[in-house]
Amino acid sequence: MYAKSGAIRINGTPVPPPDDPRVSLLDLLRETLGLHGTKKGCNQGGCGACTVLVDDERIVSCLALAVQYTGRDVVTIDALAGEDGLHPLQQAFIEHDGFQCGYCTPGQICSAIGMAGELERGVPSHVTSDLSAKRIELTDDELRERMSGNLCRCGAHNGIVSAIAQTHRAGQLSPRSSTKARRAAR
Amino acid sequence: MRGAAPYAAEFAFDGMVYAALVFSTIAKGRIVAIDTSAAESAPGFVHVMSHYNAPRMKPMMPWASSEKAAGNDALPIMQDDRIRWNGQPIAVVLAETQEQADYAASLVRATCEAEPATTSFAQAKANGTETAMLGGQPVHIEIGDAEAALATAAVSVDATFHTPYQNHNAIEPHAVTVAWHGDELEVHDASQSVAHNAWSLATMLGIDEHQVHVTSPYVGGAFGGKFMGTHQVLAAAASRLAGRPVRLALSRAGVYRLVGGRALTEQRLAIGAARDGRFVALIHTGTSTHIPGSPHPELAQFVSYSSYATDTLKIDLQWAYLDMVANAAMRAPGEAVGSFALESAVDEVAVALGMDPIELRIRNEPATDPLSGLPFSSRNIVKAWRAGAKRFGWERRNPTPRAVREGDWLIGMGCGAGSHMYAREPGGSARLTLAGDGTVEVAIAAHDAGMGTATVQTQIIAEQLALRPEQIELRLADSALPGLVPGVGSSQTTTAAATTVAAKHEVVAELLKLVRGDSPLAGLTADDVTPRDGGLAKIDDPGRHESYASILTRAGRDELTIDASGGNPTESEQYSMYSYGAMFCEVRVNAITGETRVSRLLGSMDCGRVMNARTAAGQFRGGMIMAMGLALTEETLYDERTARIMNPSLAEYHIPVHADVPKIDVIWTGIPDPHAPLGARGIGELSMNGTAAAIANAIYNATGKRVRQLPITLDKLL
Numbered sequence: 001m002y003a004k005s006g007a008i009r010i011n012g013t014p015v016p017p018p019d020d021p022r023v024s025l026l027d028l029l030r031e032t033l034g035l036h037g038t039k040k041g042c043n044q045g046g047c048g049a050c051t052v053l054v055d056d057e058r059i060v061s062c063l064a065l066a067v068q069y070t071g072r073d074v075v076t077i078d079a080l081a082g083e084d085g086l087h088p089l090q091q092a093f094i095e096h097d098g099f100q101c102g103y104c105t106p107g108q109i110c111s112a113i114g115m116a117g118e119l120e121r122g123v124p125s126h127v128t129s130d131l132s133a134k135r136i137e138l139t140d141d142e143l144r145e146r147m148s149g150n151l152c153r154c155g156a157h158n159g160i161v162s163a164i165a166q167t168h169r170a171g172q173l174s175p176r177s178s179t180k181a182r183r184a185a186r
Numbered sequence: 187m188r189g190a191a192p193y194a195a196e197f198a199f200d201g202m203v204y205a206a207l208v209f210s211t212i213a214k215g216r217i218v219a220i221d222t223s224a225a226e227s228a229p230g231f232v233h234v235m236s237h238y239n240a241p242r243m244k245p246m247m248p249w250a251s252s253e254k255a256a257g258n259d260a261l262p263i264m265q266d267d268r269i270r271w272n273g274q275p276i277a278v279v280l281a282e283t284q285e286q287a288d289y290a291a292s293l294v295r296a297t298c299e300a301e302p303a304t305t306s307f308a309q310a311k312a313n314g315t316e317t318a319m320l321g322g323q324p325v326h327i328e329i330g331d332a333e334a335a336l337a338t339a340a341v342s343v344d345a346t347f348h349t350p351y352q353n354h355n356a357i358e359p360h361a362v363t364v365a366w367h368g369d370e371l372e373v374h375d376a377s378q379s380v381a382h383n384a385w386s387l388a389t390m391l392g393i394d395e396h397q398v399h400v401t402s403p404y405v406g407g408a409f410g411g412k413f414m415g416t417h418q419v420l421a422a423a424a425s426r427l428a429g430r431p432v433r434l435a436l437s438r439a440g441v442y443r444l445v446g447g448r449a450l451t452e453q454r455l456a457i458g459a460a461r462d463g464r465f466v467a468l469i470h471t472g473t474s475t476h477i478p479g480s481p482h483p484e485l486a487q488f489v490s491y492s493s494y495a496t497d498t499l500k501i502d503l504q505w506a507y508l509d510m511v512a513n514a515a516m517r518a519p520g521e522a523v524g525s526f527a528l529e530s531a532v533d534e535v536a537v538a539l540g541m542d543p544i545e546l547r548i549r550n551e552p553a554t555d556p557l558s559g560l561p562f563s564s565r566n567i568v569k570a571w572r573a574g575a576k577r578f579g580w581e582r583r584n585p586t587p588r589a590v591r592e593g594d595w596l597i598g599m600g601c602g603a604g605s606h607m608y609a610r611e612p613g614g615s616a617r618l619t620l621a622g623d624g625t626v627e628v629a630i631a632a633h634d635a636g637m638g639t640a641t642v643q644t645q646i647i648a649e650q651l652a653l654r655p656e657q658i659e660l661r662l663a664d665s666a667l668p669g670l671v672p673g674v675g676s677s678q679t680t681t682a683a684a685t686t687v688a689a690k691h692e693v694v695a696e697l698l699k700l701v702r703g704d705s706p707l708a709g710l711t712a713d714d715v716t717p718r719d720g721g722l723a724k725i726d727d728p729g730r731h732e733s734y735a736s737i738l739t740r741a742g743r744d745e746l747t748i749d750a751s752g753g754n755p756t757e758s759e760q761y762s763m764y765s766y767g768a769m770f771c772e773v774r775v776n777a778i779t780g781e782t783r784v785s786r787l788l789g790s791m792d793c794g795r796v797m798n799a800r801t802a803a804g805q806f807r808g809g810m811i812m813a814m815g816l817a818l819t820e821e822t823l824y825d826e827r828t829a830r831i832m833n834p835s836l837a838e839y840h841i842p843v844h845a846d847v848p849k850i851d852v853i854w855t856g857i858p859d860p861h862a863p864l865g866a867r868g869i870g871e872l873s874m875n876g877t878a879a880a881i882a883n884a885i886y887n888a889t890g891k892r893v894r895q896l897p898i899t900l901d902k903l904l
């Protein structure tokens with residue numbers, strides 16, 4: 001019925017897929033592996049709290065069945081920081097007051113990194129004016145539009161946006177620089 | 187930041203099982219039978235609890251019915267066959283995994299007998315309403331004959347406003363992980379009230395308060411929604427029955443079904459004014475939805491108690507009873523929706539008079555509290571208006587509606603006043619342990635659900651004891667801690683501040699007793715010294731100084747422990763105490779689609795001393811963003827035939843998202859309140875108030891349309 005062979009790479013470690021095909025990637029992380037960094041806010045794809053990176057792309061892990069992710073490379077908030085300290089975006093969230101309760105934060109951070117990859121690939125958004133542009137500028141409108149799948153109820157929006165913008169300006173947001181930082185740390 | 191902070195659903199116990207709830211699908215009636223046979227043979231099934239086998243428990247204790255009561259209703263939980271609202275939990279299914287529990291719960295078949303229920307506001311009003319009660323007093327106030335004054339006023343506005351049901355929607359859903367160790371209950375909760383919840387669970391389960399230990403180190407947002415609820419009781423009871431630890435994490439829909447939010451209100455707001463703008467009549471009456479025994483009145487009228495001077499005043503709140511989940515306190519209960527109506531009506535008066543709305547408000551500034559006659563402790567709203575107007579560029583506003591346009595976008599500016607009553611609870615206490623190395627451990631049962639409580643408390647204690655923040659270890663949110671802060675929300679800050687001041691006095695007094703004869707402090711009294719540089723020093727001769735460490739060591743003491751209490755809030759009896767906000771908004775409304783975008787927001791606050799600029803700014807912005815949702819998008823939709831919530835989901839209940847939120851500017855007067863401990867009045871709820879009106883008034887300025895029903899969605903502007 002489903003592929004039993006092959007493992008899911010989670011933060012670099014191979015993990016066998018669950019026996020129960022109903023288990024979401026989110027519940028595999030949280031309940032089976034005890035990786036609680038990824039949050040559950042709705043379990044319906046509506047809040048973005050569960051965002052993780054799969055092969056450098058952002059997905060909502062609550063809507064992903066874990067058994068479908070064998071052979072894929074999943075990165076969660078738990079692995080973004082290296083031995084030598086926080087990921088630049090994590091640091092920026094602290095400096096810009098990008099959080100209050102902290103519950104939406106892991107999703108915001110993973111989502112922003114995935115977003116940077118989409119920009120690099122030239123994927124347009126609802127507010128992109130030139131659809132054929134090779135390089136999409138991360139304007140304030142682009143940033144806010146592209147991050148709108150990540151809800152924050154505490155109202156840390158201003159801080160989140162400025163943290164992401166600053167990290168992007170510094171060239172430290174893309175999945176590639178994140179992956180490099182992780183590899184170096186390993 | 188690394189995702190390592192443990193929230194309630196992230197504690198685990200060996201042998202823990204997962205819970206799933208079965209909800210009623212009718213609003214009122216009785217359960218005839220619950221068939222669990224299919225569920226019981228489902229894989230991984232462990233146990234099922236319903237009213238047939240639930241342990242006998244006392245009903246929920248509503249807020250203020252006792253010192254540590256913190257429930258939203260007074261209802262029994264799974265004790266009988268009655269169904270009291272659509273979405274009431276009627277069975278708890280336990281299984282080895284969450285998936286198995288969810289599946290088994292889906293197999294439970296309940297047969298219910300429906301009875302006629304009150305499921306719409308219209309029907310509830312037609313059934314007859316009752317005058318609301320607040321602190322044992324009916325909410326009905328009359329000063330002079332307001333109706334007569336209104337009828338003869340030179341200018342008058344008399345309008346009806348509607349505000350919808352809303353839900354808190356903290357991003358962390360309510361969750362609890364519990365385990366029994368013999369007769370002791372360990373609870374990891376997502377809660378704003380650990381000490382209350384320990385007491386409540388003990389009382390309901392019939393055990394001693396000290397047999398229940400509740401912790402809640404991290405809370406993913408609360409906003410008034412995370413006090414004592416049904417789910418903690420269900421988890422504890424089911425765990426006892428099954429003999430296994432239980433994790434009960436509510437689904438998003440489950441949160442909507444179990445935890446009510448803002449009640450629906452209908453408000454009449456009438457203002458009569460003289461030609462010069464002075465108010466001669468203010469009438470604020472109306473009806474809020476309610477269930478019997480609920481402690482939260484949704485007193486929208488409260489904002490009219492003291493905001494403006496008026497010759498005559500009439501206040502009245504009626505409760506209309508529905509068969510629905512009890513409403514809860516939601517960030518600035520009553521005030522958030524009341525200030526929308528009041529401040530919209532004031533704007534209407536300004537339009538009718540052809541007067542600037544800020545000048546009109548300033549003209550109606552009361553000299554003393556209009557109701558009690560007490561002096562204000564510190565009221566600088568006029569300063570806040572002037573500073574805000576300058577910063578916002580209010581003088582650029584065109585007072586003529588629909589006069590400013592850029593392409594398809596109509597642009598308007600509006601403002602609104604907010605206020606929030608100062609509250610400090612009696613009985614706040616803290617335990618402070620000064621160690622031989624000069625560090626301090628402070629235990630206080632306060633909570634941090636993102637408000638920055640921990641940061642601010644640490645800072646205050648450091649400042650009071652002249653220590654560095656890193657020398658202070660703060661312990662919060664554990665019911666076993668000796669300190670109790672009964673206040674929650676913004677009163678928590680003030681209560682804790684009073685406690686800290688008391689603690690400082692105790693520390694000084696106790697340390698002086700330990701000072702030896704050869705100390706530089708020898709012979710001095712408490713009035714002579716003050717904390718300085720990690721020790722005590724003579725006030726007018728700081729050279730006479732001895733460090734805490736030295737005092738303790740030389741007295742042969744390892745540590746010094748004191749228990750301090752803030753005492754009774756007598757300041758509130760002598761002064762009328764409020765925080766104030768002058769809120770400014772600019773909107774762009776699409777002339778073709780009716781889409782509203784908030785392009786600028788400014789809050790100019792007068793809230794006493796601001797303890798920590800960063801956390802305060804965060805709180806202010808958070809309230810203003812939630813008020814944007816109140817104004818424009820948020821509404822919990824009840825099916826009026828069945829009283830079932832139709833949009834129990836973050837996909838269909840629209841809270842503001844990044845694309846909706848502009849850069850928000852906040853400023854404050856920074857004038858300390860001379861009568862509040864440390865000069866601070868509490869800030870968490872303030873900025874919810876006045877903001878929705880500022881948005882609605884800006885929309886009027888942009889479009890010429892006065893919308894008196896929230897949320898102001900596109901359809902209302904076409």
Ligand code: FES
Nearest residue numbers: 041043045048062
């Ligand atoms: S938990 Fe996955 S989107 Fe909300």
Ligand code: FES
Nearest residue numbers: 100104152153154
């Ligand atoms: S910081 Fe609390 S939800 Fe975003």
